[in-house]
Amino acid sequence: MTRFVWSEEFELGIDIIDHQHQRIVEYINQIYDISAADLDAATGENTAEIKQVLASLVDYTVSHFAFEEALMEEADYPELSEHQLVHRQFTGLIENLKARCEQGEEVSQKLAAVLQQWLIQHIMTEDKGYAELVKQQLLGIEPEQHRHWVAEAVSRYFQ
Template identity: 25%
Template sequence: MPATPAPAEFPEDLTLGIRELDDQHKTLFAVLDRILAVSRDPYRQLDDDGTNTVLDIMTDLKDAAMQHFDQEETLMDQRDYPGLDDQQEAHERFLDDLVRIEADLMNGTAVPPVRLHADLADQLAAHVREMDRELAQFLNKSEK
């Protein structure tokens, strides 16, 4: 049986230096990492129990993401961040992806857990590295 991949440690390059955002990003990755523990072999399709567990994790991920996005967008609005609209669109796309993945899980067409984890982790990391990094630079500059 293949070894279970290790959960993705929160990469240092995703640290923005804004504690509230960094803590929320770490929470999102921690929820996401739970997907890897669902199956003894995360490279295979899930059985019904595994699918139900991943659906529960997806609900937790969606809830954590919505809470984070709401707080982040409120902060952007309060600071008149010029990239707010782009951030909101990116947040909506991520949530739409989660809904699509839930549908795939329910109809049996979801990818194995290791691929699901990697795809979502890559998507989250890219968002933090690109969009949230710009936000952090803006916020740090506006505080000075």
């Protein structure tokens, strides 16, 4: 794996959520960098540092999920409970990794890879699922296809 490079394709178009996702990416990259340095030094002495990053990652993710769930709730997103379940599974996953790390299990870049894969997949599928509705309900932004329809109608009638 490589470092996670943020790109436009991961954006939902809700600035605050995009920023929160980027913060999570920074934490994952931090884990990647520490474990990469660890591999070079072959000492395994950076475990304490990884533990601290993992603790911050858990904290930040829990807060981000709470924020996101509040948006979905307010927008009456019909798949809220499924989404919440996925969030809980992910929190469980990081907490489990943190516990294993605390028990002295060697952490490797595999850990960063698991987190990275999960996040990309989650943003690209589940998060994209709620984004349109939240934008419409909370920000008053019309959905893509509707905008196109309006634009088409305008160009049809006002050529």
